[in-house]
Amino acid sequence: MKTRITELFGIEHPIIQGGMHYVGYATLASAVSNAGGLGIITALTQRTPEALAAEIRRCRELTDKPFGVNLTFLPSVTPPDYPGYIKAIIEGGVKVVETAGNNPQKWLPALKEAGIKVIHKCTAVRHALKAETIGCDAVSVDGFECGGHPGEDDVPNFILLPRAAEELSIPFVASGGMADGRSLVAALALGAEGMNMGTRFIATKEAPVHDNVKQAIVAASELDTRLVMRPLRNTERVLGNAAVDRLLDKERQLGASLKFEDIAAEVAGVYPRIMQDGEMDAGAWSCGMVAGLIRDVPTARELIDRIMAEAEALIRQRLTGMLGT
Numbered sequence: 001m002k003t004r005i006t007e008l009f010g011i012e013h014p015i016i017q018g019g020m021h022y023v024g025y026a027t028l029a030s031a032v033s034n035a036g037g038l039g040i041i042t043a044l045t046q047r048t049p050e051a052l053a054a055e056i057r058r059c060r061e062l063t064d065k066p067f068g069v070n071l072t073f074l075p076s077v078t079p080p081d082y083p084g085y086i087k088a089i090i091e092g093g094v095k096v097v098e099t100a101g102n103n104p105q106k107w108l109p110a111l112k113e114a115g116i117k118v119i120h121k122c123t124a125v126r127h128a129l130k131a132e133t134i135g136c137d138a139v140s141v142d143g144f145e146c147g148g149h150p151g152e153d154d155v156p157n158f159i160l161l162p163r164a165a166e167e168l169s170i171p172f173v174a175s176g177g178m179a180d181g182r183s184l185v186a187a188l189a190l191g192a193e194g195m196n197m198g199t200r201f202i203a204t205k206e207a208p209v210h211d212n213v214k215q216a217i218v219a220a221s222e223l224d225t226r227l228v229m230r231p232l233r234n235t236e237r238v239l240g241n242a243a244v245d246r247l248l249d250k251e252r253q254l255g256a257s258l259k260f261e262d263i264a265a266e267v268a269g270v271y272p273r274i275m276q277d278g279e280m281d282a283g284a285w286s287c288g289m290v291a292g293l294i295r296d297v298p299t300a301r302e303l304i305d306r307i308m309a310e311a312e313a314l315i316r317q318r319l320t321g322m323l324g325t
């Protein structure tokens, strides 16, 4: 399948693995890239720019296909060493960067000068248009369904994607709620040039996370995610668990006076305990509603091959068949 996204990134299939904290290591990124998609290493999971440089080297040893690095710009009192991470990306010869969070404008000149293609993740059409204006090469449009941070507008992909298609000139991928060949064909029909998946890729053999995490995704239905941190305007879609119940109780009790410190125990620094140690009630962790469509733990290649075969059959048989002769 050839789209503007496969052409832009030099990949075989229009499928991207979004950056994921404590999931997006070289093992998963290289497996996705080797299967013909675009795998992405998550920069901030690496404690230092030196550690990111080592992870990029490791990925290159595992694949000779293109892969990317996610750089998430978070509001923070003591920001990470972004210039250092960007230097590691450029010197590591990475050709694709997925930016997310705050406007990446400040960092674009350095990335562009190094010949790096930038795809910015957005949850609103106005942010996608801004990304286009400042020179991003593509955008990843994340609907309300998505695992992680869906923003505060709550527009699901059936509306958000065609709205993005109406406004954008640069290519975009659909993100949030994507799981299979049906998702890909629907995304293409709505105007996207491919799809980005997060939660689905956690439940793959190569995802370097504890098996409890994969099994929790397989066991979850589409009703099992919760939105947390809405009062802080930092909404995150997470899988429900005991810590999330506690957090939501505090949100209800404290109302508008809620501060980050009140819920720090449930959200700060919990990822290693969940992703590495498999302590499933240690805190809140991002998970999409798409968990309801995930029932197995295939390899990245099995997953991608299956998606492409299903998409092709849908287009050639189901859709074409509906047109008659």
Ligand SMILES: Cc1cc2nc3c(=O)[nH]c(=O)nc-3n(C[C@H](O)[C@H](O)[C@H](O)COP(=O)(O)O)c2cc1C
Pocket (backbone or CB within 6 Å): 017, 018, 019, 020, 021, 023, 042, 070, 072, 099, 100, 101, 121, 142, 145, 146, 147, 148, 149, 175, 176, 177, 178, 196, 197, 198, 199, 200, 285, 286, 287, 288, 289, 290
């Ligand atoms: C466990 C987890 C961690 C994530 N961490 C990040 C992150 O650090 N930076 C980022 O830009 N997006 C992050 N995301 C969002 C994904 O890259 C992707 O946009 C999202 O999962 C798409 O929705 P889906 O889960 O329905 O496929 C994360 C998602 C999950 C599930």
